[in-house]
Amino acid sequence: MNMQTFKASDGPGPAFFSFEAEEHEAGASTMLGFWIYLMSDCLIFAVLFATYAVLGRNYAGGPTGRELFELPTVAFNTAMLLVSSVTFGFASLSAQRGKIVATQGWLAATGLFGLTFLVTELREFAHLAAQGAVPQRSAFLSSFFTLVGTHGLHVTVGLIWLLVVMAQTARGGLTEANGRRLLCLGMFWHFLDVIWIGVFTVVYLLGVQP
Amino acid sequence: MTRAHHASAHGAKDGGAAHGAAAPHGTTQGYLLGFILAAALTAAAFWLTASGVLGGPSTTVPLVLGLGLVQIIVHMVFFLHMSPRTEGGWTLMALIFTAVLVVIALSGSIWVMYHLNANMMPMTPDAMRRMP
Numbered sequence: 074m075n076m077q078t079f080k081a082s083d084g085p086g087p088a089f090f091s092f093e094a095e096e097h098e099a100g101a102s103t104m105l106g107f108w109i110y111l112m113s114d115c116l117i118f119a120v121l122f123a124t125y126a127v128l129g130r131n132y133a134g135g136p137t138g139r140e141l142f143e144l145p146t147v148a149f150n151t152a153m154l155l156v157s158s159v160t161f162g163f164a165s166l167s168a169q170r171g172k173i174v175a176t177q178g179w180l181a182a183t184g185l186f187g188l189t190f191l192v193t194e195l196r197e198f199a200h201l202a203a204q205g206a207v208p209q210r211s212a213f214l215s216s217f218f219t220l221v222g223t224h225g226l227h228v229t230v231g232l233i234w235l236l237v238v239m240a241q242t243a244r245g246g247l248t249e250a251n252g253r254r255l256l257c258l259g260m261f262w263h264f265l266d267v268i269w270i271g272v273f274t275v276v277y278l279l280g281v282q283p
Numbered sequence: 284m285t286r287a288h289h290a291s292a293h294g295a296k297d298g299g300a301a302h303g304a305a306a307p308h309g310t311t312q313g314y315l316l317g318f319i320l321a322a323a324l325t326a327a328a329f330w331l332t333a334s335g336v337l338g339g340p341s342t343t344v345p346l347v348l349g350l351g352l353v354q355i356i357v358h359m360v361f362f363l364h365m366s367p368r369t370e371g372g373w374t375l376m377a378l379i380f381t382a383v384l385v386v387i388a389l390s391g392s393i394w395v396m397y398h399l400n401a402n403m404m405p406m407t408p409d410a411m412r413r414m415p
Binding site: 105109116119122123148152158159267278 | 308309310311313314315317318321322325328329332333339340343344347348350351354355358359362363370373374377378380381384385388389391392393396
């Protein structure tokens with residue numbers, strides 16, 4: 074289609090539809106599509122945050138956040154997730170430079186930090202349950218476990234996905250498809266760290282305020 | 284940035300360029316700078332809460348929330364490589380749309396529910412005793 078200007082009287086007139094299927098590179102729209110998935114996931118967390126903001130101070134005579142939360146544990150977990158974000162960044166950089174061993178190594182490090190986060194969180198949940206702070210105790214605890222648990226579930230899925238991508242990279246090398254998978258997983262992983270900022274700020278740091 | 288971009292092992296033909304900077308890349312320095320900024324912001328938020336230097340929640344809460352917001356932006360820029368040019372601006376557009384929905388959901392829920400609490404019919408002691 075040439076882009077010359079033409080008068081309304083001559084030629085076939087402007088075309089409003091293109092009936093020819095356009096050529097798209099394989100995976101050209103993957104990143105944008107995955108980003109839109111992340112945004113929809115963000116809305117799930119927004120609703121859970123809103124629920125917590127409304128119910129977070131309804132203790133029903135049960136334990137309060139000030140009594141339950143241990144900030145050193147939360148700080149440790151925050152550090153784990155932040156460091157895992159950086160190690161994943163290094164994995165992405167190694168993959169772009171085609172260094173497969175370094176990529177796998179950084180991915181393994183990311184997995185270890187993520188696993189540490191998850192184990193610490195589960196121990197915290199068990200510790201809370203041992204004190205009688207179970208989800209059915211109060212509206213505060215219901216919304217707390219739903220919000221923090223959903224984030225923990227995402228981290229679990231991220232860890233499984235990490236293992237899958239490592240296996241795929243080990244089998245097929247740093248192909249274009251595997252690079253794309255790594256990029257998507259990276260967005261997912263960094264996104265989980267962003268959500269965690271909201272969790273430790275709103276749930277823990279504001280939760281221990283009198 | 285550009286050096287890592289050209290040396291990338293994407294096997295990117297020039298076709299990828301039609302979608303703008305299709306795959307945003309970081310640098311080692313970028314990740315480290317993001318890490319230092321994020322760690323400093325996190326430490327500041329935890330220290331403000333744990334030490335209680337500001338006295339009461341009325342000053343601590345807004346400041347801690349502000350620090351969290353700044354850290355989210357730091358993560359978006361240095362780790363997620365958000366820029367107005369990515370995917371021809373569509374990722375930023377989706378982000379802005381999501382942010383609008385998040386603000387509506389959060390502020391709307393908090394506003395409505397707090398007013399609902401205040402405007403509920405007062406409960407008699409008798410009714411309270413017979414609550415399930």
